[in-house]
Amino acid sequence: MTETTGNLHVMNRAALTKRLVAGLKNREAVIGGIGNSNWDLWGAGQRPENFYMLGSMGLAAPIAFGVAIAQPARRVFALEGDGSLLMQLGCLSTIAAQAPKNLAIIVWDNGIYQITGGQSTPAAQARTDIVAIARASGIASAAWAADEAEFDVLVARALTTDGPHVIGVKIDNEPGRNQTDRDPIRFRESFMRAMAEPV
Amino acid sequence: MSSTAEAAPTWHGILRQAFKDQDVRLVTYVPDNVLRPLIDGCHADPFFTTFSCTREEEAVGIVTGACMAGMRGVVLMQTSGFATLPNALASLPVAFQVPVVMVVSERGTMGEFNPGQAIVCRTMRPILDSMGIEHHTMTRLDEAAFVADRTIRQAFATRWPACLIISPLLSGGRK
Ligand SMILES: Cc1ncc(C[n+]2csc(CCOP(=O)(O)OP(=O)(O)O)c2C)c(N)n1
Numbered sequence: 001m002t003e004t005t006g007n008l009h010v011m012n013r014a015a016l017t018k019r020l021v022a023g024l025k026n027r028e029a030v031i032g033g034i035g036n037s038n039w040d041l042w043g044a045g046q047r048p049e050n051f052y053m054l055g056s057m058g059l060a061a062p063i064a065f066g067v068a069i070a071q072p073a074r075r076v077f078a079l080e081g082d083g084s085l086l087m088q089l090g091c092l093s094t095i096a097a098q099a100p101k102n103l104a105i106i107v108w109d110n111g112i113y114q115i116t117g118g119q120s121t122p123a124a125q126a127r128t129d130i131v132a133i134a135r136a137s138g139i140a141s142a143a144w145a146a147d148e149a150e151f152d153v154l155v156a157r158a159l160t161t162d163g164p165h166v167i168g169v170k171i172d173n174e175p176g177r178n179q180t181d182r183d184p185i186r187f188r189e190s191f192m193r194a195m196a197e198p199v
Numbered sequence: 200m201s202s203t204a205e206a207a208p209t210w211h212g213i214l215r216q217a218f219k220d221q222d223v224r225l226v227t228y229v230p231d232n233v234l235r236p237l238i239d240g241c242h243a244d245p246f247f248t249t250f251s252c253t254r255e256e257e258a259v260g261i262v263t264g265a266c267m268a269g270m271r272g273v274v275l276m277q278t279s280g281f282a283t284l285p286n287a288l289a290s291l292p293v294a295f296q297v298p299v300v301m302v303v304s305e306r307g308t309m310g311e312f313n314p315g316q317a318i319v320c321r322t323m324r325p326i327l328d329s330m331g332i333e334h335h336t337m338t339r340l341d342e343a344a345f346v347a348d349r350t351i352r353q354a355f356a357t358r359w360p361a362c363l364i365i366s367p368l369l370s371g372g373r374k
Contacts, residue, residue, distance in 0.1 A: 059263075065260075066260065070265040
């Protein structure tokens with residue numbers, strides 16, 4: 001695991017989302033963030049344990065946290081863009097305070113609001129270290145993934161050790177590859193049915 | 200069943216009992232002075248998982264997630280906090296039809312001293328109405344149990360968010 005941003009390999013959201021999903025064997029819940037995070041989750045293969053939001057930018061981690069509170073036996077992942085997390089940074093303190101053992105937040109940090117035209121985020125302009133924010137918020141298990149191998153190690157840790165965990169990933173500026181359907185009722189129903197299944 | 204039933208009834212004791220009766224176990228809030236006895240009562244009662252959030256939107260996200268995973272929840276806030284919510288409500292619990300229950304302590308009316316609160320207060324019911332979120336303003340202690348129980352019950356039966364507005368007529372407002 002890597003503590004600073006100095007020597008991070010720039011990776012790809014679609015490829016890493018596939019890697020993540022391929023390693024999920026126990027009906028883990030995955031909450032996709034607005035836009036690209038969702039689209040690459042969709043592209044990684046649809047599973048009923050995935051939840052694809054609409055316009056509630058910044059709420060992937062809170063939604064995942066809610067799932068984690070309700071079901072302590074199930075591992076829960078939030079996939080969130082850097083711009084989205086910046087909009088709801090306080091949730092890191094809320095999560096740290098409640099310390100859900102089964103929650104992991106993956107932050108896709110491209111330094112831009114890709115989907116709205118690629119404008120740089122204030123955090124990128126200011127060289128804000130999002131993983132350091134998570135750690136300073138009280139989430140001790142917060143680290144950058146330096147490369148794909150380290151990403152795998154951090155995901156394995158999130159699947160096997162007590163959280164909450166935050167995994168920061170520097171990604172390229174590729175847009176999400178596959179748009180989701182826009183069918184909230186269907187998504188909610190299938191997600192709820194999946195959550196009703198034992199882990 | 201609890202001591203709340205035997206002691207002189209209070210609006211907050213009645214609300215807490217209504218949460219229990221409808222199996223609402225997760226209580227999230229952004230603090231409000233009027234809501235203090237309700238917040239304190241929930242914290243003190245091990246039936247509930249109770250914690251503060253940094254923003255009302257965050258609480259709506261948490262309760263939406265918990266509800267979809269089988270744990271019913273409520274968001275407690277004041278009027279100004281509700282006014283931060285339209286996008287989160289429209290795009291999440293309303294669009295996905297998840298019964299997020301909200302309890303709003305009404306500030307900005309009946310002798311408000313803060314002009315900002317007074318203006319914000321006027322936005323609340325139009326926002327709720329525009330999304331078709333049923334809301335009831337609780338003004339009387341003798342009706343409180345009925346209104347709270349039925350509103351929460353209907354939210355879960357019809358899978359739609361609902362909002363209980365605690366009027367200063369009931370709570371006594373901010374002293
Ligand atoms: C509250 C709110 N403000 C603005 C938007 C518009 N918006 C949608 S996606 C987005 C950018 C998301 O950025 P990020 O999370 O970094 O993901 P990326 O597009 O870079 O993958 C914005 C500004 C919105 N949906 N909701």
